[in-house]
Amino acid sequence: MTIENCRERFREFLSNCGLRVTNQRLAIFEAAFEFDRHFTAEELLDHAREVDPSVSRATVYRSLPIMVESALLREIDVGKDFKYYRAELAQGNQQAQVFCIDCEKIFEIDAPFMEWYGSTVSSKFGLVPVSQRIQITAQCQRFREEGVCKNRP
Amino acid sequence: MTIENCRERFREFLSNCGLRVTNQRLAIFEAAFEFDRHFTAEELLDHAREVDPSVSRATVYRSLPIMVESALLREIDVGKDFKYYRAELAQGNQQAQVFCIDCEKIFEIDAPFMEWYGSTVSSKFGLVPVSQRIQITAQCQRFREEGVCKNRP
């Protein structure tokens, strides 16, 4: 899946939902897909403004749910008071997140069993799964002992 | 594990940490252990005030981390902007949470493999696990279709 595909997909999603294709929404899309890592709403705002300085914080916050809904962005909650996002070039596979509390970096790894597990467990309670995630919080032992974290900026 | 054991454990934990055993802390403890379900900080405040009207919101928020640290309370983040807590009478097993977005209820189920999975995955990134959780978000199909959720108050 290339960025061109994604851009086209985004335009179609907007149209199909009766939403307008505005310069701001496109700028936010471009900014999001230029990150090669997880980013926060604030980081996205800063970067989107480099593409189109007129983008406001409100529009970023209004666009994020749309892009998550369209499955172009994944939303990740690591238990902090803000959320992380990541462009989803390759659609689909369930992933487990490992969040390092020392370097604040998010690592991801495929966890194909999760979907099965989610629906098995949900059905035990008479429910239908919407989403499932495994999140592992970890620390860097070396950083704790030596004050150096190889992932730390 | 009875509530008496837990109360004693709490007093010991406070003493061992050089923290004082105050009426407010005890009132918050009692309130927390009278819930037979998950509760929020605000619900805990309301209930603690029934035990001791002098308890303030600040003290509840200052006590929660202590009780979580002492393992008498479990903190659960379901991706909303506030946290849930639950008294932990039976210590220990890793659990997966199923959060129903229709009735906002949290169901739990043992997930003994989680600890193993967390350390296996963490070590792939050179990290040491601190905690791990599986969280499944689900909905009540019957509520969606018929407007009735058997778990809904």
Next chain:
DNA sequence: CTGCCTGCAAACTCTTTGCACGAAT
């Protein structure tokens, strides 16, 4: 043209904090 979108700033929610008083040890 119509009405969805936008930027701005204020509002909101949950949580944390500074301060002076009060209570546990």
Next chain:
DNA sequence: ATTCGTGCAAAGAGTTTGCAGGCAG
């Protein structure tokens, strides 16, 4: 007597929202 703990209210952080004007369809 010390010092930690407390209540109060204000601050804080991230996010949401009301409004008047702007732009896509």
